[in-house]
Amino acid sequence: MSADQAKHRVVIIGSGFGGLFSAKAFKGRDDVEVTLIAKTTHHLFQPLLYQVATGILSQGEIAPPTRDILHRQKNATVLLGEVNDIDAEAKTVKASVLNQEISVPYDSLIVAAGAGQSYFGNDHFAEFAPGMKSIDDALELRGRIFGAFEIAELTASRGEPVGDLLTFVVVGAGPTGVEMAGQIAELSRRVLKKDFTHIQSEKARVVLVDAAPQVLPPFGEKLGDKAEKALGKAGVEVILGAMVTHVDEFGIEMKFKDGKTQRIGSIAKIWAAGVSASELGKTLSEQTGAELDRAGRISVKPDLTLPDHPEIFVVGDMINLDHLPGVAQVAIQGGKHSAKTIKARLKGKPDPGDFKYFDKGSMATISRFNAVLSMGKFKLSGILAWFGWLVVHLAYMTGFRNRLTATLHWMMSFIGKDRSERTTTMQQIFAREALERVPGGMAALIDDPADVAAQVESRRKELEEHAAEESRLADSGSRGAS
Structure with a gap:
């Protein structure tokens, strides 16, 4: 052996x-x-996906290559x-x-x-309200969010009403939903305020919807109330006790416990509820x-x-x-x-025994310099919780370079008004839907090696025949000229 x-x-x-x-x-x-x-070929720092979606960080800063992380570990092999x-x-x-x-x-x-x-049995909602679990999701949402402002500007430039183009709906009032809603409000009211000619971005409507009775249920009632008030102050409209029953291209429908229903028109919708x-x-x-x-x-x-x-x-x-x-x-x-x-x-030693989880607490940002932190009986909100969030997330980022660039981007985004990662393309927005319409998915876009070899051989013969014909015509022309 x-x-x-x-x-x-x-x-x-x-x-x-x-x-x-x-x-x-x-x-x-x-x-x-x-x-x-x-x-995937990368290690994803999933808690910061919303910052990729809202232009604060690049995908590379939260998703370094797995091979690069493990390249010095000689006993490790990485396979895609x-x-x-x-x-x-x-x-x-x-x-x-x-x-x-x-x-x-x-x-x-x-x-x-x-x-x-998880769409709780309504997977068709995903077509119009993407989740946020991957880099693809974050880039698609970035395109949809910034794209909504661009389409609204184009519509207003023609003298037409903007309608629901500047209504953003986030479904799910857990940490991901709260952070996303807060950052979209920050974008519209602070970052993009002077970027457009025909629309007032600060008038965008940002709605956070959840069937739960409070924001951030795992954080307790006290922090949940503080988070809800801070969201309202930041410009987020919070609707609780509302179950989403329908999602389409132009909005969502909700049902309340008393049986009342409500529809919100929206082009840009984000699903952050359930896993x-x-x-x-x-x-x-x-x-x-x-x-x-x-x-x-x-x-x-x-x-x-x-x-x-x-x-x-x-x-x-x-x-x-x-x-x-x-x-x-x-x-x-x-x-x-x-x-x-x-x-x-x-080593032939006894097993360590049962897994014992040490709860290091939970945290979520609400807006610039405002966060909530829960660690057992210790509860904290405001700027101190925000700095705690900053330190913890830097500590768990992989690589010195990513920590450095993330810090610089945070300084530009939170102290200043700049967000350098605002590049969007039509491909980001529509690639997922296009691939879903291809029978067999991405694999169907890859030719069978045998078919490729046959095509290459056929093309080679065609070129050889063409070259031989050109040579024959050239020789015939030479004899005629002589």
């Missing part, structure tokens, strides 16, 4: 916080071979691919990207595939018998393993355990715990 074959093979699915921190935990271990498989099957008996993971397929064996498996947007665990949870449930909850999260044992499969760990947003929240710290700590357990087993 070779040295490589003797190594313990750890396969990690996902390059988010759980996947990345579990991979880094094996650094320097010569007896471990780590393979990280993810459907979307995992579509896990065989718990054969201990293999199968993934594909476009028309390429791979199968990777494992001795230990850490599944950290994260979560997607749905990765489809891999269903695969693992079928393989191991572990139960799934309504959100698709899989029930794990207290040590984060699956029933009768101590070699399979699940971490982060995918798990249903002790009502743990779907936040970065749960994924980070779960990834580290899983790696610690595997390393203990390799």
Whole structure:
């Protein structure tokens, strides 16, 4: 048996916080071979997606290449691919990207595939109200938000009423929704105020909608009330106790508990309500018998393993355990715990035992120099909470360069009025919809290698025949001239 074959093979699915921190935990271990498989080539700092969507940060600052992060870790291999099957008996993971397929064996498996947007059974809402779970989502929303102002300016320049073009609706009053609504209000009232000739951007209507009775439910009633008042002061209209029942190209419809309905006309809508665990949870449930909850999260044992499969760990947003929240710290700590357990087993030591989550608190920005912070019984709001938010997010950014550039952009955006990342294109806005209309998706746009080879050969023969004909005509012309 070779040295490589003797190594313990750890396969990690996902390059988010759980996947990345579990991979880094094996650094320097010569007896471990780590393979990280993810459907993107970057590690996404998801809490800052809204800042990409509103032009504060570039996508590169919150999504550095996974290979670059792990390039000094000699025992780590990074593979691009979307995992579509896990065989718990054969201990293999199968993934594909476009028309390429791979199968990777494992001795230990850490599944950290994260979560997607949930539309609570109304997935068709996504066509008109994109979520915010990926770089693609953020760039599309950037195009839609800034594009709404441009279309309104064009409409007003013709002397026509702007109507609902400057009405922005954010669905979901959790941290993501609050932060997005606050930044759109900041854009319209401060950043873009002097940029247009025919419209007054500060008159844009920003609406935050949620079926819950308060803003930021996990933060408690006191901070929720403060956040709601701060949003109102920033120019955000908050509508609570309203369930969204319909979304179309030109607006949304809501239903209140008393049965009353209301429609809000809007071109630019953002969905920030609810999450749905990765489809891999269903695969693992079928393989191991572990139960799934309504959100698709899989029930794990207290040590984060699956029933009768101590070699399979699940971490982060995918798990249903002790009502743990779907936040970065749960994924980070779960990834580290899983790696610690595997390393203990390799040394023949007892397992570390049950996973114990240490709650480091939650925070959300509302507007410039205003945030809320909740850490156990400690509650804080205002500028001190905002500076706390700033420090924590800088600390968890990957790489000195990203921290430096993010700090410079924050200074320009929050102290000044400049937002350097305002580039938008039609492709950003419509690429997702165009791809969804292609039968077979992106894979259908890739030609079969055999077909390409046949086309190349046919074209080669055609060119050879054309060249031979030109040579014959040239020789014929020469003989005639002589």
